[in-house]
Each structure stands twice: as structure tokens, then as C-alpha cells.
Amino acid sequence: xGEGAVLGRGVPGMRPRLLLLGKDARxxxxxSLAYLIGAEAAFxxxxxxxxxxxxxxxxxxxxxxxxxxxxxxxxxxYLLAAAPAHILAELQVAMPAAEIAVAFATNCLVAVLNAxxxxxxxxxxxxxxxxxxxxxYVLLTAFVGPAISALGGAFVPxxxxxxxxxxxxxxxxxxxxxxxGFLTLGxxxxxxxxxxxxPLSPLSMxxxxxxxxxxxxxxxxCALAFQFGAGMIDSGFMPAxxxxxxxxxxxxxxxxxxxxxxGAVLVVTIVLLWLALNHASMFITPSPERNVLALQIFLVGLxxxxxxxxxxxxxxxxxxxxxxxxxxxxxxxxxxxxxxxxYFDQASGRFWATGHCRSLLGIAPHTPLTPALIQQVAHxxxxxxxxxxxxxxxxxxQEVVNEFRVVxxxxxxxxxxxxxRAHREEGQALRVTGVxxxxxxxxxxxxxxxxxxxxxxxxxxxxxxxELSGAIAHELNQPLTAILSxxxxxxxxxxxxxxxLSTIGDAIDDIVHESKRAGDVIGRLHGLLKKGDRKxxxxxxxxxxxxxxxxxxxxxxxxxxxxxxxxAEKLPPIAGDAVQLQQVLLNLVMNxxxxxxxxPPARRSITVSTRLRGKDGVETVxxxxxxxxxxxxxxxxxxxxxxxxxxxxxxxxxxxxxIVGLHxxxxxxxxxxxxxxxxxxxxxxxxxxxxxx
Amino acid sequence: xxxxEFTVFVVDDDPAVxxxxxxxxxxxxxxxxxxxxxxxxxxxxxxxxxxxxVIDLVMPDxxxxxxxxxxxxxxxxxxxxxxxxxxxxxxxxxxxxxxxxDFLTKPVGGDALLAAVRRAQAADARARxxxxxxxAVAANLAKLTPREREVLNHVVAGRLNKQIAGDLGTVxxxxxxxxxxxxxxxxxxxxxxxxRLAERAGxxx
Numbered sequence: 001x002g003e004g005a006v007l008g009r010g011v012p013g014m015r016p017r018l019l020l021l022g023k024d025a026r027x028x029x030x031x032s033l034a035y036l037i038g039a040e041a042a043f044x045x046x047x048x049x050x051x052x053x054x055x056x057x058x059x060x061x062x063x064x065x066x067x068x069x070x071x072x073x074x075x076x077x078y079l080l081a082a083a084p085a086h087i088l089a090e091l092q093v094a095m096p097a098a099e100i101a102v103a104f105a106t107n108c109l110v111a112v113l114n115a116x117x118x119x120x121x122x123x124x125x126x127x128x129x130x131x132x133x134x135x136x137y138v139l140l141t142a143f144v145g146p147a148i149s150a151l152g153g154a155f156v157p158x159x160x161x162x163x164x165x166x167x168x169x170x171x172x173x174x175x176x177x178x179x180x181g182f183l184t185l186g187x188x189x190x191x192x193x194x195x196x197x198x199p200l201s202p203l204s205m206x207x208x209x210x211x212x213x214x215x216x217x218x219x220x221x222c223a224l225a226f227q228f229g230a231g232m233i234d235s236g237f238m239p240a241x242x243x244x245x246x247x248x249x250x251x252x253x254x255x256x257x258x259x260x261x262x263g264a265v266l267v268v269t270i271v272l273l274w275l276a277l278n279h280a281s282m283f284i285t286p287s288p289e290r291n292v293l294a295l296q297i298f299l300v301g302l303x304x305x306x307x308x309x310x311x312x313x314x315x316x317x318x319x320x321x322x323x324x325x326x327x328x329x330x331x332x333x334x335x336x337x338x339x340x341x342x343y344f345d346q347a348s349g350r351f352w353a354t355g356h357c358r359s360l361l362g363i364a365p366h367t368p369l370t371p372a373l374i375q376q377v378a379h380x381x382x383x384x385x386x387x388x389x390x391x392x393x394x395x396x397x398q399e400v401v402n403e404f405r406v407v408x409x410x411x412x413x414x415x416x417x418x419x420x421r422a423h424r425e426e427g428q429a430l431r432v433t434g435v436x437x438x439x440x441x442x443x444x445x446x447x448x449x450x451x452x453x454x455x456x457x458x459x460x461x462x463x464x465x466x467e468l469s470g471a472i473a474h475e476l477n478q479p480l481t482a483i484l485s486x487x488x489x490x491x492x493x494x495x496x497x498x499x500x501l502s503t504i505g506d507a508i509d510d511i512v513h514e515s516k517r518a519g520d521v522i523g524r525l526h527g528l529l530k531k532g533d534r535k536x537x538x539x540x541x542x543x544x545x546x547x548x549x550x551x552x553x554x555x556x557x558x559x560x561x562x563x564x565x566x567x568a569e570k571l572p573p574i575a576g577d578a579v580q581l582q583q584v585l586l587n588l589v590m591n592x593x594x595x596x597x598x599x600p601p602a603r604r605s606i607t608v609s610t611r612l613r614g615k616d617g618v619e620t621v622x623x624x625x626x627x628x629x630x631x632x633x634x635x636x637x638x639x640x641x642x643x644x645x646x647x648x649x650x651x652x653x654x655x656x657x658x659i660v661g662l663h664x665x666x667x668x669x670x671x672x673x674x675x676x677x678x679x680x681x682x683x684x685x686x687x688x689x690x691x692x693x
Numbered sequence: 694x695x696x697x698e699f700t701v702f703v704v705d706d707d708p709a710v711x712x713x714x715x716x717x718x719x720x721x722x723x724x725x726x727x728x729x730x731x732x733x734x735x736x737x738x739x740x741x742x743x744x745x746x747v748i749d750l751v752m753p754d755x756x757x758x759x760x761x762x763x764x765x766x767x768x769x770x771x772x773x774x775x776x777x778x779x780x781x782x783x784x785x786x787x788x789x790x791x792x793x794x795d796f797l798t799k800p801v802g803g804d805a806l807l808a809a810v811r812r813a814q815a816a817d818a819r820a821r822x823x824x825x826x827x828x829a830v831a832a833n834l835a836k837l838t839p840r841e842r843e844v845l846n847h848v849v850a851g852r853l854n855k856q857i858a859g860d861l862g863t864v865x866x867x868x869x870x871x872x873x874x875x876x877x878x879x880x881x882x883x884x885x886x887x888x889r890l891a892e893r894a895g896x897x898x
Contacts, residue, residue: 474751474778477799478707481776485713488803492720507716514709554778557706558751 028081031066035059035082039089054177055292056273059086061181063111064141065189068118068127075115079108096160103156110149110178114141127190128258129318134187134311138304141182150175176296183303184269187262211256211263218248218264222271249302253310257317261310265303272299331356340436344371346394347430360416360436362408379405379413386418393420393432403439415443454531457655461528461583464590464652471555476521478554479514486511524551527579528586538573538686539581541618545608548585560601561593566609572616572685576663581683584656584667588622588679591652594645595626595677616685623678628671637669699814700744703727704734704760705776706752714747714806721807731760740769743821745794745813747806750777750784758784761791770820772813776801823893830894833879841875844868848875848884849891 038058059082066078083104090100117140118127128134153174154167162170225244245268252260276295331354334341340357344350351369358365361377371390378386382404389402399421406414420434465472486507493500493507524547549556549563556563574581585608592606603625613619629637636642638657643650653667660667665683672678701723703714711727718725724744728734732754734746746764748757757775764771772794777784785796794816795809837845840861847857854872858865881887 470778474799477778478710480800482707482709482713484800485710485717485803485806489713489716489720492717492803496720503716503719507713510709510712514713517709554751557753558756560753560755562753 028077031078032081032085034062036085038062057177057181058185060107060110061185064114067115099159106153114145128311130315131312134308142179146175146178180296184266188266214252218267221245226275257314258310261306269299338438343433345431377406394422415440458531460655468555474554479518482514483511539576539578542567548582562605564607568610571618574683575686580659587652587656592624595624618683620681621678625676628677697742698724700724702746705749717803730754743817745772747774750775772816774809836878841871844871845875
């Protein structure tokens with residue numbers, strides 16, 4: 001059927017249509033032909049006598065296989081097609097008409113019954129394939145179906161003149177003859193010809209040669225064993241000789257699975273039956289009926305475990321292949337996702353990793369992997385962390401994630417994210433499985449974004465400094481004025497006669513003090529203007545607020561603002577970057593000033609207060625007495641480029657919010673109940689330090 | 694009673710700046726007095742003391758410009774030198790228009806400051822001198838009789854004796870007598886001197 005379809009697709013024109021038209025009739029005709037050949041084969045193998053059935057009767061199996069492969073609504077065509085073949089075959093052995101009819105009816109019954117049972121229970125092909133399915137197949141087709149059908153089949157010899165008392169014997173003969181067919185020929189047809197092809201690879205030439213040699217060896221061993229065995233019935237060696245083909249049968253099952261098993265069973269069956277029926281065999285007893293019965297029982301007993309073994313082997317092999325395929329698929333998927341897979345067996349110290357994993361680590365394909373080697377390729381700064389991670393993975397037994405850098409042999413660094421989990425057995429960490437993910441690109445992007453953020457933050461600081469330049473100049477000019485005037489006064493006084501030494505001393509004291517003061521101002525400015533890396537330090541927020549207000553002193557005075565500080569004592573220090581936090585404070589205070597531009601000077605005061613919030617939280621509030629925030633402003637205040645100032649960039653609060661976020665804190669804007677707005681900055685104290693990279 | 698010494702009043706909220714400037718001025722033989730805020734300065738201000746003010750432009754409680762305005766409102770004519778942290782042109786223009794002597798940028802050099810103080814001293818002296826002269830003229834004018842005053846007005850207006858007599862309904866001779874007494878009382882010899890004096894006294898023909 002499949003062949004017709006293939007041809008039909010391949011050849012255009014009239015031919016395919018003719019083939020397709022013929023297709024409906026072709027399968028039943030083939031079935032009919034196979035039925036006839038099966039019957040002829042049975043006759044060829046031989047019958048011991050006319051009083052018993054053919055000990056091996058393939059036509060029923062042929063019919064069963066055809067029904068199983070055909071749709072149920074077309075079964076009648078197959079049954080109809082088999083009838084002429086049956087009549088033709090039985091007429092050759094001169095069977096009377098009634099007998100022919102009953103025999104055909106029971107033949108059809110067993111084929112239909114088995115087909116229905118197999119379809120009902122096993123639903124769809126492959127009909128064998130696994131141990132469970134093969135067991136069910138054996139149970140249904142070799143036991144249930146023939147046992148029921150044999151109830152009718154036993155009447156065939158009675159109709160032919162057999163004694164009614166021999167009914168149980170006829171039943172048993174009929175049953176065994178059919179069971180043997182379904183056990184030997186059925187699986188072969190279903191596996192080799194039918195839709196039951198296993199997904200195992202087709203046989204290659206060496207495998208084909210191996211199979212042929214096994215088959216030939218099996219024929220020879222069987223023939224010899226039974227030939228010799230027949231002469232040794234009385235000797236003690238008979239059982240040994242009887243079992244001599246077994247290694248070859250097992251070899252077939254093991255090497256070729258179900259196909260090998262069913263093939264071997266068929267070969268043994270045919271050889272044995274042929275020998276038993278045509279030559280001397282060890283089953284030769286005075287009663288040919290008993291001989292056949294013994295042989296059938298022997299063959300049924302042999303074929304069932306061999307078939308099941310073959311199915312089990314196939315199942316294991318398929319499972320292995322599926323595992324291998326899924327493993328390969330996983331490795332491929334992992335490699336395309338730039339992920340390296342690995343596992344570490346603690347007991348044996350064995351490290352296994354995919355090829356991609358090795359290339360991620362920059363380790364050559366055949367270098368033996370050890371934990372020490374992986375430590376060695378890690379960046380020296382990250383080694384300790386990597387070791388710790390591995391340890392905590394094996395200790396904690398839960399998923400551990402870590403990021404580290406690998407120094408590549410060709411130079412350069414690669415960022416990897418490791419994810420590992422230990423699998424335990426009885427509390428002992430036995431195996432750690434994990435993945436390495438290449439996150440270099442993400443890290444690079446992160447670093448670039450970070451650099452840009454820092455750049456923008458720095459530019460904003462510079463722009464704030466620009467805005468404050470007048471005030472800052474004043475802040476710096478105050479000490480410089482004092483220094484200059486004191487120095488010049490000293491010089492004048494030194495020229496005096498006599499020089500007024502104590503006043504000169506006072507002047508020099510002032511010069512020293514004011515120089516320090518000027519240095520402090522410059523230090524503060526330098527911190528805000530320099531572009532250095534962020535550093536993580538413990539920051540006293542109160543001190544930072546005082547310094548910020550100091551920096552803004554002249555601006556506040558010049559714009560006629562008063563700054564009131566209300567700072568809580570004994571606050572926990574904040575882990576963070578002082579420059580960035582000061583930038584936030586500067587921005588908040590300057591925003592407060594801008595918000596009060598229209599406020600009468602008498603009310604222009606800014607209150608900066610700090611409070612302990614919760615266990616270690618530090619809350620800083622910058623409150624003004626301006627007009628407060630409009631709802632739209634409040635909602636969009638942290639948006640980049642949103643500004644209410646005529647010349648504002650709209651980046652100040654956006655950057656502040658980013659900085660605070662990086663410090664693990666929150667920045668919120670709200671209106672004061674008593675008028676004006678308040679910015680609330682909440683940061684965590686040092687007991688929960690944040691790593692700002 | 695001797696004339697009070699010329700004093701430089703330094704107003705700056707920064708005590709170190711006050712001390713430094715005061716030492717510098719002291720070393721240059723000026724008397725200096727410092728104030729931490731404009732309010733302190735205004736509260737203690739005595740316009741009769743000759744001197745000048747050195748004022749910081751940026752201070753709490755109002756800056757230097759505000760102080761300048763308040764001084765002007767109180768009628769005190771005190772020369773002011775402003776000190777500023779930044780060379781802010783609009784502010785300096787405003788300050789100079791309002792009569793500031795100088796506008797110096799911090800940190801101020803001693804020479805520049807002392808030069809400015811010298812200029813302020815000269816300005817203060819001139820102002821005081823002119824104020825003294827006007828006072829003397831006023832005192833002399835007060836000695837004139839109403840008739841002599843009337844004659845003075847006419848003379849300054851450039852009228853002849855005969856015309857004045859006509860205007861006042863008297864004879865030329867009487868006018869001559871009044872004119873002679875008036876010139877004597879005012880210590881003037883020529884009409885040109887008289888006109889100059891009248892100008893100084895604010896008498897407009």
C-alpha cells in the first residue's frame with residue numbers, strides 16, 4: 001500500500017491513477033496469495049498424518065496480519081479474498097466441503113478475534129516494541145484468541161470423522177498449531193513487513209552479514225543438535241544437546257532485539273518441524289500426535305521468553321537511544337544558547353563537561369577536567385568566590401548561582417554565570433550538576449551602561465558645580481581673602497619699627513587656619529568633580545549633610561535661604577559612595593531652593609532632617625516651604641528629561657533616583673501637610689551593605 | 694574737641710575675613726572697625742565719624758547692596774567699597790551707580806584695597822569739606838536782612854542796580870547800600886565770587 005502511494009507520487013500521468021484504482025484490490029489479492037502460500041508451506045513442512053492438523057499453520061497468521069493492517073470496514077474484503085485460497089489449498093488435501101467450511105470459519109474467527117483483541121488493547125502500532133506490549137501481544141494472540149477459536153476448530157476433525165471423545169485432544173492440537181503460528185510468524189510479519197517497523201536504524205552491511213551468519217549457524221546447530229539428540233534419547237546428554245541452540249537464539253535476541261528474536265524463533269520452528277516431520281528427531285515416540293504436541297509445547301515454551309527478551313532489549317536500546325538523542329539535543333541546544341553543561345561526581349572526583357563547556361572555559365578538548373583546573377582558569381580575583389560557591393552547592397544542596405571571569409588562553413576575559421545543584425543520596429553529596437552560561441556580552445553591556453550612567457552623573461555634578469560656581473568661588477574666596485590680607489598685613493607689620501610680633505603671630509595663625517579651610521573646600525569640590533571609580537565606603541550621612549550644606553553655604557546666603565538641620569544622633573553608617581550620595585543631597589537641596597524662588601525671604605527656609613527608620617534604615621527628609629508639587633509633577637518627577645525649570649535638563653532627579661536605587665534605597669517626593677514639598681531618601685544602614693560595583 | 698580719626702568700617706559675616714582686613718588696614722595705619730552683619734553696622738553707625746565702609750556683597754540678612762540703599766535712605770553719605778566673590782558686572786554696575794567708590798573682587802590684594810581706601814578717604818574728605826563750606830555760606834546767608842537777600846537774588850540773576858531799584862520800587866542809591874552790606878557780610882569782593890557762592894549754596898537765579 002505504501003509502495004503504491006510512493007509510486008503514485010513519483011510518476012505523473014495515467015499510471016498512478018491506474019495503480020491507485022488497483023490499490024484497493026491489491027492488498028486483498030496479496031493476502032489471498034499469501035494465505036495460499038502459507039497453506040502450501042504448511043503442507044510442505046509436512047503433516048504427520050491426515051488425522052491431525054498441520055502442526056504449524058501460517059494462513060491464519062497471514063489473515064490476522066492483513067486485518068490488523070487494514071481498516072476494519074474493509075475486513076470483509078480480505079476474508080472474502082481468503083476464501084478461494086482456503087478452498088484451493090484444502091481441496092489439494094481432498095478435504096470434504098463441510099470440513100472446509102468449518103475450518104475456514106474457525107480460521108477467520110481466530111484471525112478476526114486476535115485482530116480485534118490486539119486493536120482494542122494495544123490501540124495502535126507498534127504492536128510489540130516494549131516488554132509490556134509484547135507480553136500483551138503474546139497473551140492475546142497466543143492464549144486468549146486461539147483458545148476461544150479452538151472451541152470451534154476442534155470440530156473440524158470430528159466433521160472429518162474424528163471421535164467426539166477426542167474433542168479435548170483436537171482442541172489442544174488446534175490451539176497449539178495456531179498459538180505457534182501467532183508466536184513465530186506473527187511477530188515477524190508485524191515487525192518486518194507491517195507498520196511495526198522499529199525506529200532502530202536499518203541494517204548496515206556488516207550487521208546484515210552478522211544476521212545471516214547467525215541464521216545459518218542457528219539452522220546448522222539446530223539441525224545437528226536434533227539429529228544427534230534423536231539418537232541419544234536414552235543417554236544423559238540429551239538435555240545438554242537440547243539446549244545447544246540456546247546461545248545462538250539469545251545472541252540473535254541480544255544483537256538484533258525483537259527482529260532477531262522473532263527471526264530465530266521462526267528458524268528454529270521451521271527446522272525442528274521439518275526435521276520432526278520428515279526425519280528422525282528426539283520427539284519421535286510411538287504416537288505421532290503426541291510427538292507434534294510435544295514439539296509444539298516445546299516451541300511455544302521457547303518462543304515466548306525469547307520474544308519477550310527481544311522486546312525488552314529493544315525497549316532498553318530505544319530508551320538508550322532516546323536518552324542519547326535527548327542528551328545530544330540538549331547539548332546542541334545548550335551550545336547554541338552559549339551554555340556549557342557539566343557535572344561533577346564527588347565520590348570519583350570525575351568531572352564531565354560538554355565540548356562547548358570546555359571551549360567556554362578555554363580548556364583544550366582532551367585535557368582531563370578537575371576542580372583544580374577549573375579554579376586555575378578562573379580569574380585570580382574570582383577563584384575564592386568560585387570555590388565558595390562550589391562548596392555551598394555541595395553543602396546546602398540547593399541551587400547556587402555565581403558569576404566569575406575566566407582568563408582565556410588566547411588572552412582576554414570571559415564572564416560566566418555558573419548555576420549548580422548537588423544531588424544527594426542519603427545526605428552525602430554525590431554529584432553536582434551545573435551549567436556555565438556565557439554572559440560576557442551582557443556584562444559588557446552592563447559595564448557600558450554603567451559607564452554611561454557614571455558619565456551622565458558626573459556631567460550632572462559638573463553642571464551643578466557650574467550653577468554653583470559663584471557661590472563656590474565665594475566659598476573659596478573667603479579664606480583666600482583672609483589669607484591674603486593677613487599675609488600682606490604681616491609684611492607691612494614686619495617693616496614697622498619695631499615690628500608688632502604678637503599681631504604677626506595671630507595673623508600667621510589665621511593664615512594657617514584659613515589655608516586648611518580653603519583646602520577643605522577644594523577637597524569637597526574635587527570629590528564632586530573628579531571622575532574616579534565609585535568606591536564603597538561607610539558614610540556618615542549626618543556628616544555628609546553638614547558638608548553639603550557647607551558647600552552650599554554661599555549659595556544659600558546669596559539667595560537668602562536659611563538651612564535648618566535636624567539630625568538624629570547615633571545613626572548607623574550607610575555603605576555607599578559618598579560622592580554620589582552627596583550629589584543626591586546637593587540636588588535635593590538645590591531643588592528645594594528653586595522651589596522657593598517665589599517665596600518671600602522671611603519664609604525661605606529648608607529643613608534637612610535625619611531619622612532612624614526601622615532597625616537600620618536611615619531616613620533623610622529635605623523639606624521646603626515652596627508651592628509644593630502639582631500632581632502631574634509628582635508622577636513624572638523621576639522621569640528623565642522631565643523638568644519644571646526654564647533651563648533645567650530634567651536629569652537631576654532621574655539620576656538621583658538611579659543612584660539611590662543602586663544603593664538599595666528609595667527616593668520619594670510628596671507634599672508637606674503644612675505646605676511645600678518634601679523629598680524623602682531612605683537608605684539601609686551598614687548591617688545590610690549593598691555592593692555597588 | 695579734636696576731629697575724630699578716619700575709620701574704615703569692615704562689614705563681613707566671615708570673622709576670619711574681618712580679622713584679616715582689619716589687620717591689613719591697621720598695618721597701613723588705618724583705624725578699622727569690624728561688623729559681622731549689616732544690621733550691627735547700621736545699629737552703630739555714626740555718620741559724623743569720617744571714614745569709609747568695606748562691605749561684602751553676599752551676606753545673610755541682606756547683602757551689601759541692600760546696606761548701601763539703607764545707608765542712602767538714612768541720609769548718611771558714606772563712601773563704600775564693595776568686596777565680591779565674583780566679578781558680577783550687572784551687580785557692580787548697580788553698586789557703582791548707587792555711588793560706590795570701588796568694587797573689588799575677592800581675594801583682594803592689599804595694594805588695591807588700600808588704594809581704594811585712599812580714594813574713599815579723599816572722597817569722604819571732599820564731601821565733608823564741601824559740606825563744611827555749604828554750612829559756612831548758609832551761616833553767612835542767615836546774617837542777611839530780607840532786603841539784602843532780595844538784592845542778592847537779583848545780583849546773581851545779573852541785573853543792574855538801576856533795574857533792581859526799579860523792581861523793588863526804590864532808588865538806585867539804596868540798592869547800592871544794601872548791595873555793599875550784603876557783599877561785606879558774605880565776604881565777597883567780586884560779582885563772580887558771589888555767583889559761585891550762590892551756586893554752591895543752591896541759590897538759583
